[in-house]
Structure formats: C-alpha cells, structure tokens
Amino acid sequence: MSHTDQLYWGGAALIVLWLLLFGLSLLATRNGTVTPAPATQEFGPDPESPAVVSFLGNNWRGVGSAAAATLLDLAARGYIELRQPADDPAASTVHVTDEGRAAQDLRPYEGRVLERVISRTTEGGAPIGAIAFRDAKRAAAFNAELRKDIVAEARLRGLSRSRFASWLAGGLMLLACAPGVLFGLAALMGHHGVRAAFVVCVLPASAMFWLLAKVLGERATPRGLERAGHWAGLRAWLTAHEDFARLPPAAVAVWDRYLAYGTALGVTSLAGRLLGFDAGDRRRVWSSYGGTWRPVRIRYPRLLPGFGASKGRLLQLAGAAALVAAALIAFGVLRQPDWTIAADAHDGGTLRRPGLILSAGWVVSVLLGVIVAGKFRRWTLFLAFLATMPGNFASGTHGWWHDAAAQDGPVPVEWAAIVVFGALAVYFVVLACLELRAPHTITGEVLRVEWRKDRRAARFLALDEGGTDLTTAWALPAASRGIATGAQVRLTVSRGTRTVRSAELIRAALWEGDWSEASAPGRATA
Template sequence: MTLVEQLYWGGAALIALWLVVFGLALVATRNGVVTPGPATQEFGDDPEPPAVVSLLGNRWRGVEHAAAATLLDLAARGLVELRQPGDDPARSTVHVTEAGQAAPVLLAHEQRVLERVTARAANGGAPIGAIAFRDDKRAASWNTALRQEIVAEARLRGLSRFRFARSLGSALLIGAFVPGSLFAVAAVMGGHGVRAAAAVGVAPGVALVFLLAKSLRERATPKGLERAGHWEGLRSWLTAHEDFAQLPPASVAVWDRYLSYGTALGVTSLTSRLLGFDSGDRRRVWSSYGGTWRPVRIRYPRLRPGFGGSTPRLLQLAAAAAVVAGGLFAFAVLRQPDWVVAVDEGSMRRPGVVVSAGWVGVALLALAVAGKFSRWALFVAFLAMMPGNFASGGHGWFRDTAVHDGPVPVEWAAVTAFGALAAYFVALACLERREPDTVTGEVLRMESRKGRRAARFLALDEGNADVTTAWALPAASQGIATGAQVRLRVSRGTRTVLSAELVRAARPEGDRSAKGVRQDVS
C-alpha cells in the first residue's frame, strides 16, 4: 500500500472514529427521564416564569407558546389587560395598564413581550391579532432573541445547561477537520491540483461540523428534571378540567396565572392560537391606518397575466402569444395528409409525429420569443413528443387530426385563447402610456416571489376599504418597510409601482430592530 493510499485510509478511519465518539457523546448527554409528579394546583415557593416552564414542558427542545404564556402572565400581574367585548374571542383587545406603563423591572423576555404589546397598543389598545408581525424576518429574529433570553434565564436558575461540555465541544470541532487535512495531503501527493486538495480537505470537516451544530441543544440539569416533574403534575391537574383548553384569553381575569402556565404547558389550545407572535396571517392583517383598528383582507394576484410588467415586457409577451396563435393556425391550414402517412412498424414517420412536432415546435418558438427558453423547456418538449411518436396504425386521434381539413376544435380553442391573450397584452401596453395614478397608505405586508428579478408583492392599506389587492414592487426597490406610510405612483393596469415616496417612516414595533433606523426610499 502506497503512502497516498495510507493517508486516504487513515482519514477514513479518523472519520469513523469521530462518528463513534460523537455518537457516544450524544448517548451520554441525553436528557434524563422526567418523572411526572402527582397532580397539583400549587406553583411552588419560587415558581419559574411561564416561558421557562414552556422550555421544561417541551423537554428542552423549544419554547413553543412561551410568548403567549408571558403575555397572559403579564395580564395576570396587572401590567396589561385583555378584554373581550363580544362572544368572539378573536375580537379580544389588549391594553397596557398604568402599572405596565410605569416601566417595572422585568426579566429580559418579559420586557421584550411588553415592548411588543406597548408598541401595538400605544393608542388606547389593539386587537390581539395585531400583535403578530407583518414581516417574516422580523418575526423570526424576534422569536430567536426571545428563545435566547428564556434559555439564559433557565441556565441562571440552574435548570438548563449546554449539551456538551466546552472541552468536549472544542475537541469534536477540531477533530472534525483532521481527516480532511490527511485527504488534502494525499491529494497533493497524488498529483492533484490545489483546488481538488482544498475540496477534499474541507468537505469532510464541513459535513461533520454540520452534524455537530445540529446537536447543540439544551440539556436538563438534575434540578431541571425535578422541576419539570412538578410542572407535569400541574399539567395533569389542568387537563382534568375539561373546559380549560377552550378558555379565551380574557378569562385570565378569572383563572389568574393558571391560564399562563396552562398555555406554556400546551393545555390551552384557544389562547395559544389567538395570541400569536409569529408572522401572522398573510391574507388577513390588522391595520390602524385611518384611526381605528380593522382587519384588512389581502388579495395576491399570482395568476394575473401581465402583473408587474413594463411596456416592453408586455409587448414581448404579446408577440409570444401571437406566435402561438398564428403558428398553430398556419400549421393546421398547411397540414396535408401525406405528411404523416404510416409506413412500416418501427419507422419514425408515424401519424402522430408530425402533428405533435408541429405543436411542440410552435410552443418552443413562443418560449424563445418570450425569453423563457431553457434546457427544461427542451426536456418538456421531448416528453410532449412521446405520445405522437408511439401513435401508429391507420386510425386513431392523431390520424384523424392529420387528415382533417383545417384546424381541429382543440386548435381553434388554442388559437382563440392565445389570440385574445395577445390582444390583452397589447391593450395593457397601451394603458401603460397613461398618466400614472397616485395612492397613499400604509404598507401592510411585503411578500417575495420566485426569481431574483420578479417583482415583490406590496399590500397597501389606503384606509377606505377592508379589502386590498397587492401591488407589484420592483425587486430592486429599497427602503420600503412594513408599517411605513408611502405615496406611490402606480399603473393600475399591471398594478405596478413606478415610484415611491416616504411619507412617514415605520414606527418601532417592539422588536428592538427598528429603533433608530432611518427609512429612505430610493
């Protein structure tokens, strides 16, 4: 065995050894078994906050419902107030009390939740649905920071710890790149280039570090297991109350902190669903633009032809549709029966070949005109040729089409449809020449679309309707954020935003990421 081969085998052996050590470390650092305590209604002498109980109740894997549980706990302590004006719990409102406005000393995660509620209910209260974020990135960053603060509190109380000791984690991290170094040396000695050596040297380390990173979770302490067992007893006591799961958020006035702990432990399904601190419903957003809170339904015209298109693009699409209409009509009129005469079995000259080839060829030409031609288009075209290629004999659907005088009904339908589509695009292009309209309102949501160059959806609340249709915001536009008030110059035909002027920057929403940020529209 040569030295190069020895290096490769040595690297492979080190990878196997690393995986064995890693597996043993995972087994050795598993969470212990939580022994549920007896059913109890007692919190204990020094009860953990509901958010920390959420971490314990989820076996240290997550903090689901922690934000909702914290809000209910703040309500039970008199810092916020939840009101239900009617029979529908979804219409409940949240209000910050004088005690909450006095800026009391709170834990970090409690302060974060209170700031979010205060930002949304600053003007006399807000619907509980308005607590949800309008932006996915803000929601993700806010909830990530909330989890970090909850984990820090759990560690401070001695209930949670790092899964791996620092020395073990460092050893696994360093050891992950040792096999790759042997592979890199072997590649160089074997006459391979530097790039190849770097690739085989880095790839194993990246894969092993990925496995290591996926396992870096929290781990219970003996005290944490004991307290988790106590809260399992409270879960059992709350579960025994049949109506507890469907209690509305406003019932915190009666159930006090039990409702917050029940939400943290996943016993209450209704409050957990209504008190969302995520990105919210993308089709139904609460807005206070115009003076009063109201739900605004958003329509996204994903299948609308010409949405967000410029005049040149509309004319290009019109030309592509015209190619399909004119090409199919010309092919059907010129088609002759002797083009597709069936010959011996095995011949490529079968009745369906020319028919399907004509249709597919017209489609490919239209894709080229539309600027959508690609290798995938060729692959789909190849598959589309298969039915015609396997059609044989002197009768059948393809044969009847070949001998038909002029376009068949399906061709007439396609010619009519694409002809109308071409006229539609030309009409839109003409409408684009009109003077743009001006609309003013508050940005409710911004949604991305597939493709880097595709226009984004911008949902604007103009304050005069409960339903709005999203506009097409060019992908290159910068400086527009959800919650900002803007003045847009738009083309209503394609619903395209031509220019945007900032009227008022987005106000901080309690996510600690918008403070001090100046919004500019380019």
C-alpha cells in the same frame, strides 16, 4: 499501497472515528427521564416563570408558547388587560395598563413581550390579532431573541446546561477538520490541482460541522428534571378540568396565572393559538391606518398576466403569444397527409406516426414562444420531450390522431389554442398602450412586503389606503429598496399591471413596528 492511498484511507478512518465519537457523545448527553409528580395545583416556592416552564415542557428544545404564556402572565400580574366584548374570543382586545407602561423590573423576555404589545396598542387598545408580526424575518428574530433570554434564565436557575461541554464540542470540531486535511494532501500528491484539493478538504468538515450544529443545544440538569416533574403534575391537574383547554385569553381575569401556565404547558389550545407572536395570517392583517383598528383582507394576483411588467416586457410577451398563434396556424395549414405513415406491427419504431407529428409541431410552436418570451430554462427541452410522449404511443390507420393529421387546416384544439394565444397577444398590447397613460398616485401604510419564489420577479406589496377592508397587492420591483412593512408611503403606480413605479417615504417604520428592510427618510427607489 501508495502514500496517496494511505492518506485517503486515513481520512476515511478518521471520519468513521468521528462518527463513532459523535454517536457516543449523543448517547452520553441525552436528556434524562422526567418523572411526573402527583397532580397538584401548587406552583411551589419561588416558581419558574411560564416562559421557562414552556422551555422545560418542550424537553429543553423549543419555546413555541412562551410569548403567549408571558403575555397572559403579564395580564395576570396587572401589566396588561385582556377584554372580550363579544362571544367570539378572536374579537378580544389587549390594553396596556398604567402599571405596565411604567414597568421597570421585568425579566428580559417579559420586557420584549410588553414592548411588542405597547408598540401595537393605542390608548384604546388593539385587537389581539394585531400582535402578530407582518414580516416572517422579524417574527423569527423576535422569537430567537426571546429563546436566548429564556435559556439564559433557565441556566441561571440551574435548570439547563449546554448539551456538549466546551471541551467536547471543541474536540469534535478539531477532529472534523482532520479528514479534510488528509484528503487535500492526497489530492495535491495525486496532481488533481488546488481546486480539487480545496473541495475534498472542505466537504467532509462541512458535513460534520452541520451534524454537530444540529444537536448543539440544551439538556436538563438534575434540578431541571425535578422541576419539570413538578410542572407535569400541574399539567395533570389542569387537564382534569374539561373546559380549561377551551378558555379564551380574557379568562385570565378568573384563572389568574393558571391560564399562563396552562398555555406554557400546552393545555390551553385556544388561548395559545389566538395570542400568536409569529408571522400571522398573510391574507388577513390588522391595521390602524385611518385611526381605528380593522382587519384588512389581502388578495395576491398570482395568475394575473403581465403583473409587474414594464412596457418593453409587455410587448415582448405579446410577440411571444402572437408567434405561438402564428406558428400553430402555419403548422395546421402546411401540414400534409403524406407527412405521416401509419405505424403497424412491422414498423413500430417509425418517427412519422400521426400522433408524434402533431405533438411535435405543437411543442415546437410553444417552444418558439418560450424562447421569445425569455423563459427558456435548463429543463425546458426535457419537459418538451415529455410533452411529445403521448402522441408517440398513438399508431394505427384510424383514431383521433390519424384523423386530425389528415384534416385540412387546423383542428378544433388548434383553433382553441390559436384563439387563446391571440387573445393574450392583444391583451398584452392593450396593457402596453395603457402604460402610456399618466401613472396614479396613492398613499397608505405598507401591510406586507413578500418575496415570490423567483427572487428576480416582482415582490408583493400590500398597501392599506384606509378606505376599504379589502386590498389587492401591488408588484414591487425586486431591486427596489426602502419599502418597509409598517411605513407610510406615497406610491406612483400603473393600475393595469399593478406595478409600483416609484415610492416616496412619508413616515418611516419605527423600531417598535415590524419591518423587512432598513428604511430611512427620503425617496425610496422602485
């Protein structure tokens, strides 16, 4: 065995050794079993906060209900007031009391929740739905910081610890680098080049680092298991109350801190769902622009042809649609019956089947339009090949495919396609002409800014102009900067394509608001 082979086998052996040690570490550091205590309504001396209880109740992994439970706990302690003016719990409002605005000695995560509520409420309060974030990144960042604060307190109280000790995590990281080093040396000795050596060096370590990062987290201490068992007893007591799970947030005035702990333990499904600190409903956003809170419904024109296109792009799309229509006409007029040969049992592999000729002509016509439209992608030819398959299986001397191929001029399905693509060409030309008009100017508050699947495409910008409860998203060019959720802006727009041409910042989004990009006073680009 050569030295190169020895290095490769040595690297493979180290990977097996690492996986074995990794598996043994997982077994040795798994959480213990929580033994539920008898049902009880007592919190016990020096009870943990509902946020920490949420962490323990989720097996030391997540804190999904911690923010909602903390809000209810703040309400039970008099910092926040929840009101339900009607029968619908979703119509409840949240208000910050004078004690809440002057609060000082709060835990870090309680301060975060209270700051969020203060930022979204006015003197008259705010709907509970307005607490939700308008931006997914901002919501994720808020909840990540909230989890760090909760984990820090759980560790301080001796309820949680790092799953892997620092020496164990460091040793596994160091050992994960060894196989890649051996593979890299073997690649160099085998004259595979520096690039190949770098690849085989990095890939094994990256995979093992990824596995290690997936399990690095928290695990219970003996004290933590004991306290989790106590709170499991409280969960059993709360679950015995049949109506407790359906209590609205405003019921905190009657149930006091029990509602907060019930939300933390997953017993109160309704209150936890209504008090969401996530990205919220992207189609229904609460807005106070104009002076009063109201829900604004957002429509996203995903299927609108020409959405966000410039004049040049519209003319390009018009040319592509016109080319498809012209190609279909030409194919229908020039097509001759002798182009096809009816396949039989002795000539089943012919390329001149009626169905294959027709489907190939249609696919080529569409491909020409795709190329002109600039939409040709890596898988376009493969999809075109699949599109010809139905016609490839049509054979014989009669049938629809044979009759259509023998017909003079375009067949009805071709005429239908010609009309559709012709109408699209006219539509794009009309839109391009409308773009010559002077753009409109609108003013409002940005409700949401969302990326689309294709990051090069225009983003959706939902603007609340203050005069309606329904708005349709505008197309914000992907390269634009300075448009932030929560900011007040003056937009210059083209209504035909619903495109934002330019944007001027009137008031930047404050820190307490939720934003998707940093914004600064001045003129934004679009």
